[in-house]
Amino acid sequence: MERSSHGHRHGQSGRGFRLTACCLLPHVFSVSLCLCGQFDFGMPAKQRELDLTEFPSGTVTEYTTLVCLACIFDIFTKQLNLAPRTAFSEIKRHTPTIEELTSRAAMRPYFDSEEKHPHCPYCGSAKRWLARFDTYCIEGGKTTDAARRALLRKLPKAEDQFVLQEKKSDSGAVFFEWLDTLGRSLDLNDEAWLIDASRMYLERREPKTNWDEVFDELRAVRRSSRLSEGWERDGARLFLAPGIYSEALLIQYLVSRSHAHGGLTLEGRLTLVELVRRLRYSGYLEQLGITERDPGEVFEKVVNHLAATHEWSRARVSRSVSTGSGSDRVASKKSKPKKAAAKKSAKKSSKKKASLPEPEVISTEPVKLHYLIDRRDFLEKAKSVYASYAG
Ligand SMILES: [Zn+2]
Numbered sequence: 001m002e003r004s005s006h007g008h009r010h011g012q013s014g015r016g017f018r019l020t021a022c023c024l025l026p027h028v029f030s031v032s033l034c035l036c037g038q039f040d041f042g043m044p045a046k047q048r049e050l051d052l053t054e055f056p057s058g059t060v061t062e063y064t065t066l067v068c069l070a071c072i073f074d075i076f077t078k079q080l081n082l083a084p085r086t087a088f089s090e091i092k093r094h095t096p097t098i099e100e101l102t103s104r105a106a107m108r109p110y111f112d113s114e115e116k117h118p119h120c121p122y123c124g125s126a127k128r129w130l131a132r133f134d135t136y137c138i139e140g141g142k143t144t145d146a147a148r149r150a151l152l153r154k155l156p157k158a159e160d161q162f163v164l165q166e167k168k169s170d171s172g173a174v175f176f177e178w179l180d181t182l183g184r185s186l187d188l189n190d191e192a193w194l195i196d197a198s199r200m201y202l203e204r205r206e207p208k209t210n211w212d213e214v215f216d217e218l219r220a221v222r223r224s225s226r227l228s229e230g231w232e233r234d235g236a237r238l239f240l241a242p243g244i245y246s247e248a249l250l251i252q253y254l255v256s257r258s259h260a261h262g263g264l265t266l267e268g269r270l271t272l273v274e275l276v277r278r279l280r281y282s283g284y285l286e287q288l289g290i291t292e293r294d295p296g297e298v299f300e301k302v303v304n305h306l307a308a309t310h311e312w313s314r315a316r317v318s319r320s321v322s323t324g325s326g327s328d329r330v331a332s333k334k335s336k337p338k339k340a341a342a343k344k345s346a347k348k349s350s351k352k353k354a355s356l357p358e359p360e361v362i363s364t365e366p367v368k369l370h371y372l373i374d375r376r377d378f379l380e381k382a383k384s385v386y387a388s389y390a391g
Contacts (some may be wrong), residue, residue, distance in 0.1 A: 056207030068120035073108035140368035246284035
């Protein structure tokens, strides 16, 4: 079977991503992404876009996949021998599974394309036969619940134009997914990514702050020698308290370590040993109560710390908790989803210094993921295609 190159548009919507011009980035698995919305999949422009500005940055991940209606009609009419009318009413009810909508590699009749005028990779059909599903994965929690309810109230109800599905997950899976999306959205060859990554980390940590303002015309992010908490802007520079700065470095290291030997950070290219030394020097390890000396063990602990809760803004109060025990969070021992594990092995087939902690040692808290599936384009295209079938 002919395979297409898969290009999920897989970005976080909301205020966080403002990558300029076209952000189609070649990626390690030939997955490309576009956060700029300049690609026209045949949608009647902007009124389609959902307003997600009420969601804190990084809490909504958007997936786009295309489906070929010619292929679908074909299956129903030729293989299943249904009359076009019956096929049409079956098709109208169709909603792909979350897996089909969000997995990195699409299966027939779904496919991904970065082209402006995509064709079905299976049968060659042109744009008018292709429909687009947009899926928004909203992380449940205190910072998003109200915004989600408000958004759902505003959506049209008829014909299941929007379908909502829920999935149980945990903070560990959410964290690794967030890191992965972050990595895909940044151009690691352009140094500006370090500032972008710092920003996305801060947005997640402090969702209520207006980071647009803070990062406006910003030239550099530095470790503060004055502050013990928080951050301050001074001219074109943003100073972060050592603990926050350390976490920013850690995030950068995690995002880039598969891209380069060691990881790239605001402090240059760091090996794991160098990273851990900096975390220790800044007092971050002490803050978390991490006393281990072995860099691999320390790394495991700090990653666990970040994976232990998905609402970092709330986690700050109980900052001294490092193992997840004795806190009010619910510890569960769910393993990471298969997807994440598979991705990891695909990505890091080559040398890596320290592996991520084994799933069973990660303490996590449960997180509910709300998938909002936009079926509007699909319904419209199905109607017009059926009209040409019946006519
Ligand atoms: Zn097709």
